[in-house]
Amino acid sequence: MRRPPRAIAARLFGKRLVVVSLSLGLSVTAILLGAFAIAYYGGSSEAEARAITFSILILANLALIFTCRSWNTSAAHSGARNPALWWITAGTLVFLAATLYLPPLRKMFRFDLLHPLDLALCIAAAIVGTAWFELLKAIRARRPSAGARATTRGRARPARPA
Numbered sequence: 672m673r674r675p676p677r678a679i680a681a682r683l684f685g686k687r688l689v690v691v692s693l694s695l696g697l698s699v700t701a702i703l704l705g706a707f708a709i710a711y712y713g714g715s716s717e718a719e720a721r722a723i724t725f726s727i728l729i730l731a732n733l734a735l736i737f738t739c740r741s742w743n744t745s746a747a748h749s750g751a752r753n754p755a756l757w758w759i760t761a762g763t764l765v766f767l768a769a770t771l772y773l774p775p776l777r778k779m780f781r782f783d784l785l786h787p788l789d790l791a792l793c794i795a796a797a798i799v800g801t802a803w804f805e806l807l808k809a810i811r812a813r814r815p816s817a818g819a820r821a822t823t824r825g826r827a828r829p830a831r832p833a
Contacts, residue, residue: 691804694804716783732763
């Protein structure tokens with residue numbers, strides 16, 4: 672609410688937004704496909720591979736929410752003053768835990784029980800799917816802005832007379 676509304680002629684979705692969104696979606700999809708293949712062909716049951724993939728999907732979506740809230744600050748700082756975000760995150764994690772560990776829901780979803788190591792790997796896989804964007808934001812934050820670069824190179828524009 673602190674910045675003015677976008678111009679009427681401005682595009683709703685810019686090229687940068689579309690490219691980053693598709694890249695994030697494709698990276699999470701690759702993680703999901705890879706995790707399912709590794710779990711299923713690595714000896715896990717189909718129900719366990721499905722539970723792993725579902726868990727990564729839910730956790731990766733949470734990671735995407737946190738990482739995409741701001742294109743300038745890290746995911747760790749993106750939800751600092753947003754109670755609704757924390758309620759949604761808590762509700763999502765409760766739902767995930769219920770589907771994985773309550774027998775009626777686990778049976779409905781046809782999941783096998785996940786062990787703590789499986790969950791740790793799911794969390795790691797979800798983070799890996801969005802970590803590259805966090806790294807990109809950190810690199811961009813370290814680079815001086817265009818105005819600062821011009822000033823440091825001695826090519827700053829003279830001040831306009833008042």
